[in-house]
Amino acid sequence: MISAALRNPITVIVIILGIVIFSLLALVSIPVDIFPKLNLPTIYIAQPYGGMAPDQMEGFIATRYQNQLLYVTGIKDIEVKNVQGLCLVKCTFYEDVNMAQVSGEVANQVNRVMSYMPPGTVPPTVVRFDASSLPVGELVFSSKRASLNEMQDLASTLIRPMFSQIPGASAPPPFGGNERTIVVKVNPEAMAGYQLTPDDIVQAVVDNNQISPAGNVRIGNLTVITPNNTVVENSEDFLNIPLLKKSGPTVFLRDVATVEDAADVTVGYALVNGKRSVYIPVTKTADASTMDVVNALKKKLPEMQALLPDYVELKYEFDQSVYVVQAVKSLATEGILGALLTGLMIFLFLKDIRGSAIVVLNIPIAILAAVLLLSLTGQTINIMTLSGLALAVGILVDEATVSIENIHQHLEMG
Template identity: 30%
Template sequence: MSIVLVIFGLVIFNKIAVRELPDIDPSIVTVRTLYKGASAEIVDSQITQKIEDIVGGTPGLATIDSKSEDGRSVVRMEFEPGVSVDEATNDIRDRVSRIIDFLPDNAGRPEIFKTSEGSTITIWLRLRSQNLSDLDLSDYASRYLKDYFASVDGVGQIILAGEKEISLRIWINPSALSARDLTVADIENALLKENVEFPSGRLESKRIDLTLKVDKSYKNVEDFRNLPLKKARDGSLVKLKDVAKVEFGPLNMRTMFKGNGYPVVGIGIYQQSNANTIAVADGVKKKLIEVKKNLPEGAQLDVAFDRSNYIRVAVNEVYVTLFISVALVVGVIYLFLGNFSSVIIPTLAIPVSLISTFLLIYAANFSLNLFTLMALVIAIGLVVDDAIVMLENIYRRVETGETPLVASYKGASQVSFAIIATTVVLIAVFVPLVFVKGIVG
């Protein structure tokens, strides 16, 4: 039986999630909505308050925090402990979908994210190049790298820091605009009306059918520069380049991400709430090796920060402490009994008990973290206590002249009830903690 427990315990050991601390964080759902060009007051009245009103009655909701900024609304909801983050996300998504038609027309669709209170980025990747511009690096990271690393098992959200999202920037000359009797609204309307595609029916024949469309979309900067705005009095066309400077540039010029003092694009990878931190980091690094083979010439991608390194060191230190504890216990037993054969039983009892515990840890959906490993270290004393009491009583009877078989039977009979009683007392002390609701400690 002991051999079976050890085998299954070792198999299950590799399937247990490894974390720094236990997963006791409450479920948190965040709703983010973009409304470009709107002030914080307008965002608050037309978006944030509407979202707060609709999600306020969600079952299990503990608190709501919101933040309205220029062009962005963020509503953060924390749920009671025990509420599934997946169920909470689905409930919030259903409620938010009811008010989408009541949001401003130019507002973006609300984005819903599920995160935990203590969620931090598991690993940061750094993309840099001496040949490519910031716009090219950001475009490559957004188009290819983001989706590529999202396929790693256990990866949740991926963010890009220092992203220079490519956009068309139009720098209007007020004097030139006024001289031609135009307004900013005229330019906006021209962009909306001209840069479009229209379906134009179908062309059918005996052999082939073709779908027709009128393509009025603009492909490059020069096309936008020649965008017609109006006809002048002399019959000439007033083009966009006559009243504005047109160029491609970053959508947001207020943020920058640097690595070792140089501008780079950071790729921040979050893990899922129930994922193994070390396994996620290893999976990302494995993908990184494949990605490096296909990077553009002159581009470099490496790891800037890996949170799993600290967890590896901390967990390994606890493992070392665990082995030292076992060695000290065995040494103390041998020191007092002075018989090597008597040390065999507690020496075997310790690993069998500890390895078998992995089955219960996995069944209870616990993780291997600093607390569970320290609990195993403390449990060594509890495991060995009973073995020493039993062994010492049997060894004492052997010294009085009884045969090992008789000494084992009589010695076990004498102390069995006492051992059971002490074990039950320990269980009675700790079991009530299991039924305490909320976060204990």
């Protein structure tokens, strides 16, 4: 091979230039991630049922899922965890299965299971888990005036829908605040005095707070839309909902209860820089590049901030792409220093400018060729591959020094 390269120097130069050009193109397009792709095909099914004991969840719900999910293609294992009010089913599949097909089969089997569930069972949450779908940061909301509930509402209604405009990004619901909730506090003695039950009050609130399309009314040449809209706009209007409309005075909700525009029960909170706050976890899809998602999100931040009131500040914190950027910079620094110091050493000891130039060019070309091979094999630039390339820099420095010195020794021997 060496003799063939010496006989065809033009061919070797063209091949090296081609490697450099294609490597630079691959360097621009290759995904940059934190960890390599991990194939752990898993689907979680979360089935809630408020108030049901764990043994009842096991007998009435978990058993149905275990029996029905055995019909899914490629199923490897089914694990079930039951707590009060929740059944969590973990479905693990073999690595060579088509997850798109499997997800559809799981959805079909879940629909079949629902027909065997106890009355009042709500549809479950089906989530496909992927180890490569990692959080890449958090959008943190802070304000000196706004309450946590207000920031939670702004995050849910204004900011979270904008993640659909960021390729490769997804966002779970905001965390740290409570959802806005209209709380009706009933006086038990007043309720019993009017011979009402809690179900009567709930049904009255539902009946008087809904939209019912009534159709159209033709008036001359006009067709007028006539919706039967009874949605309550202000929390105080709930007090005017009638509960009893029998003979005698009408009983309203204000006669037996009070209404507060409050928040849901607090089940968790978030601390950012020692203060309670609201944040949206930013996650990426399995096939997305961490750097691309983070850069696209940072470009969207001014547009997101413009949607919020002036007294609410939005920041991107806990940026996970920093680790990858630092690793890339460290690899580039090591490669440059290794090439320059090796070339300088060869020039000082062997007085060979051409040999020094060969060593200086050899290390970056070898790294670029490695990046090209990573791109061709479908790999990504991540912490693991960068660590391997950093170790390879030391081997390249050693091999380049030994090779140049050996060539000089053979030239001196004639």
